[in-house]
Amino acid sequence: MKVYGVVGYKNAGKTGLMERLVTEITGRGFTVSTLKHAHHTFDVDHPGKDSYRHRHAGAHQVLLSSRARWALMTELRDNDEVPLAQLLQQLDPVDLILVEGYKRDDHPKVEAYRAETNHPIIAKDDPTIRAVASDCALDVMQPVFDLNDTKAIADFILSEVGL
Structure with a gap:
């Protein structure tokens, strides 16, 4: 199974992006499961x-x-707390598992970023973040997508995992 994450600080748009990605990717005929980390x-x-x-x-x-x-x-x-790798083993086989959170784990990720939150950009110091989905222009090494361009972000993820 392929695993790809969506990370970011609170109110960055992670859950909305996850929801749109699930709709977009399942609409293309792939099976998707999600795993969400809760900090509380x-x-x-x-x-x-x-x-x-x-x-x-x-x-x-x-x-x-x-x-x-x-x-x-x-x-x-x-x-x-149970490690992410062990939790992933609990899921039925699917084409793609989208993980919300677990920003410190080793799987590839897209960072959701909103300027209004004024949080630092995680991607600057994290090589596991392969792209940023943002509502503003950013100076980072990774590709930056419009946070609402779900199709382009899905294309990127599917290409990254080989689907």
Whole structure:
């Protein structure tokens, strides 16, 4: 499976770009899965729901299933965060896995950048960032695409991974 990332600071446009890339690339007939890193604690179920009650009772894993989808939740408790490489192994085979976040990992990435956030540009110091999707002109070594030119960014990613 091919892996490509989208990174950037908060409010840089990562999630919107991911959403548009999934639509564009699946529209071309490729299968795509996504993996999103969260920097905070999150819940996919809610207090009072059965699965929540199972987890809080101490279950290591809870699998929630219906006719429409299933989700497997694994409680880490006091264990370390699972590395990206191990998480990727949990996914079914597809043509491309798009990863949002994990900016310090070794896979190739596109950086989403918005001038209004006034954050530093990660690409200047990170050789794993192969291009920047921005809403302004930038002085970087990598190709710079318009943040909203999803087709061009998808073309670039697919070319990079050989699809």
